[in-house]
Amino acid sequence: MSEPVYDLVAIGNAMVDVLAHTTEEFIAEQDEKCGMKKGSMNLIDERRAVELYGEMDAGIEVSGGSAGNTMAGFASFGGKGAYIGKTANDQLGDVYRHDMKAMGVTMNTVPLALGAPTGRCLVLVTPDGQRTMNTFLGAGVELSEADIDENLIASAKVTYLEGYLFDPEQAKAAFKKAAQIAHDAGHRVSLSLSDSFCVDRHREDFLNLVENHVDILFANEDEIKSLYQVETFEEALEIVKGKCEIAALTRSEKGSVIVRGDEVVEVAGVKADVVDTTGAGDQYAAGFLYGFTQGMDMATCGRLGTLAATEVISHMGPRPEVSYADFIEQAKAAA
Amino acid sequence: MSEPVYDLVAIGNAMVDVLAHTTEEFIAEQDEKCGMKKGSMNLIDERRAVELYGEMDAGIEVSGGSAGNTMAGFASFGGKGAYIGKTANDQLGDVYRHDMKAMGVTMNTVPLALGAPTGRCLVLVTPDGQRTMNTFLGAGVELSEADIDENLIASAKVTYLEGYLFDPEQAKAAFKKAAQIAHDAGHRVSLSLSDSFCVDRHREDFLNLVENHVDILFANEDEIKSLYQVETFEEALEIVKGKCEIAALTRSEKGSVIVRGDEVVEVAGVKADVVDTTGAGDQYAAGFLYGFTQGMDMATCGRLGTLAATEVISHMGPRPEVSYADFIEQAKAAA
Numbered sequence: 027m028s029e030p031v032y033d034l035v036a037i038g039n040a041m042v043d044v045l046a047h048t049t050e051e052f053i054a055e056q057d058e059k060c061g062m063k064k065g066s067m068n069l070i071d072e073r074r075a076v077e078l079y080g081e082m083d084a085g086i087e088v089s090g091g092s093a094g095n096t097m098a099g100f101a102s103f104g105g106k107g108a109y110i111g112k113t114a115n116d117q118l119g120d121v122y123r124h125d126m127k128a129m130g131v132t133m134n135t136v137p138l139a140l141g142a143p144t145g146r147c148l149v150l151v152t153p154d155g156q157r158t159m160n161t162f163l164g165a166g167v168e169l170s171e172a173d174i175d176e177n178l179i180a181s182a183k184v185t186y187l188e189g190y191l192f193d194p195e196q197a198k199a200a201f202k203k204a205a206q207i208a209h210d211a212g213h214r215v216s217l218s219l220s221d222s223f224c225v226d227r228h229r230e231d232f233l234n235l236v237e238n239h240v241d242i243l244f245a246n247e248d249e250i251k252s253l254y255q256v257e258t259f260e261e262a263l264e265i266v267k268g269k270c271e272i273a274a275l276t277r278s279e280k281g282s283v284i285v286r287g288d289e290v291v292e293v294a295g296v297k298a299d300v301v302d303t304t305g306a307g308d309q310y311a312a313g314f315l316y317g318f319t320q321g322m323d324m325a326t327c328g329r330l331g332t333l334a335a336t337e338v339i340s341h342m343g344p345r346p347e348v349s350y351a352d353f354i355e356q357a358k359a360a361a
Numbered sequence: 362m363s364e365p366v367y368d369l370v371a372i373g374n375a376m377v378d379v380l381a382h383t384t385e386e387f388i389a390e391q392d393e394k395c396g397m398k399k400g401s402m403n404l405i406d407e408r409r410a411v412e413l414y415g416e417m418d419a420g421i422e423v424s425g426g427s428a429g430n431t432m433a434g435f436a437s438f439g440g441k442g443a444y445i446g447k448t449a450n451d452q453l454g455d456v457y458r459h460d461m462k463a464m465g466v467t468m469n470t471v472p473l474a475l476g477a478p479t480g481r482c483l484v485l486v487t488p489d490g491q492r493t494m495n496t497f498l499g500a501g502v503e504l505s506e507a508d509i510d511e512n513l514i515a516s517a518k519v520t521y522l523e524g525y526l527f528d529p530e531q532a533k534a535a536f537k538k539a540a541q542i543a544h545d546a547g548h549r550v551s552l553s554l555s556d557s558f559c560v561d562r563h564r565e566d567f568l569n570l571v572e573n574h575v576d577i578l579f580a581n582e583d584e585i586k587s588l589y590q591v592e593t594f595e596e597a598l599e600i601v602k603g604k605c606e607i608a609a610l611t612r613s614e615k616g617s618v619i620v621r622g623d624e625v626v627e628v629a630g631v632k633a634d635v636v637d638t639t640g641a642g643d644q645y646a647a648g649f650l651y652g653f654t655q656g657m658d659m660a661t662c663g664r665l666g667t668l669a670a671t672e673v674i675s676h677m678g679p680r681p682e683v684s685y686a687d688f689i690e691q692a693k694a695a696a
Contacts, residue, residue, distance in 0.1 A: 086421050128381075
């Protein structure tokens, strides 16, 4: 087992979010027209991305991507991290790479020189604060095994993978390669299930991964129920026990439940004014993994996750607007 | 005099803002190094833009440009408007044109096909909420007389021009052509002085314009003092009287003073939690001009301006995050 250089390395679909307010009616119309599911991540092609953008309100652009958001939060806590994700050599790619570097996150993935533009996610935020995502992967589909830097993965305490990587075919292979390298180096592999529809699309793969390759699992209530195709959270909780070292299951305002062997820790939610839920799960993972890589107990890890998630839903956009390092004492003090 | 089709048409330097938090120390260092003036607009070239961006924190991208922001606010009030500004055929240009269209603002300026990219403004926001702008004009320098659509200008009740247009040489000519067309059509010309350093750079031009060509002038305290090179606001106020039909002078939290002939109207400020002052003056002009084009009295126009400016400084970014139409009843009721 080599000495870790990084606390966390994450691999994900790199993309810039375009966030705009919308109405319930607009989502309902789009669902009718092309099956846009409120609250979830809908994959779209470039033609559809142009069409939908044309119908959206004026927006803000901010770097996103699930695992990328987690790395931004992780760095805000003070963790040492790296990110692997495919951008293009274009203006949005420049923004993406700049933002990672500016957060102190190492990102050396070679941008795509020719072909698709940097991916983008058209995020529609309804008055209830719920976000509905429409993702054009763009250059992200070109992320492949060749982008997996063995030395980097082997040098990290934890390798974090977003479930969304199972959508583009080549990324799946990259994902599996990275998990193998991490384990061979004696380090841990963490997975976020990302989205219940994503779980639906790749259930067999995810069941196999969780049982055989994942040490730290993140899932929300819908995702874990979808994975095990059960009706209640309690049933899912019973099934996941023992499947991996740690499962951190989030339940929105109800807080989270962390399972580690026979130990079950419940972490209370925090009352929040919800402006935009984009990035909530990503920042929970950021807080939890920061605590974990610093050797904190499960309850403190969970509280760090909750504090970060609560901050990110209080404003538009999926990344920190304040320094998460300020949450560390608060999470420890609550013990 | 032709029948107006648009309430307002604005001409400005089109650009995308990149906003990030910074420290007082960073601004002081940059001032030492290259004369970056806190609170003002600093013109930079592409090389410097790349260098400064490399030193900035992770940011958000949002359409900006002074007159463009005013049009976004004007449309949010429900006004019918158009915008003339030069973008490039690139991703940031697509964002800019999309956002205008999405706000309901007509924008038909042909994007630059080859050459400079869409302009951007690197906005550094200090903990006091003050913004320091660093503008790379990019494609904006190519705005010229050829971009001035005569029919469009002639069809608007008011043509609004940002003082920043005097920085790029060709835009100055475009500005003068537009003012001539507006007056020939029997409509009004409005000017924002934009920035006290900008006034410094073009004082003679501005003095001539205000005296001979401007009907509605917007300036903040620093700008009007700079224009007339006087020490106090009261001196400037006396000098500006009678120079143009209306002068609306803003004084941050002290509110604004509107001069129309011998009439002087004071409008109270509104106490606000300042997050980011970017766009404050632009949105004051939006509210004022909305009221003016709807035939409201000076005090109501001023209150509309204040309400819009107060909203925009409560969040990051220079454009509305709520519908300004909701302010109309409030401004009328305060009479």
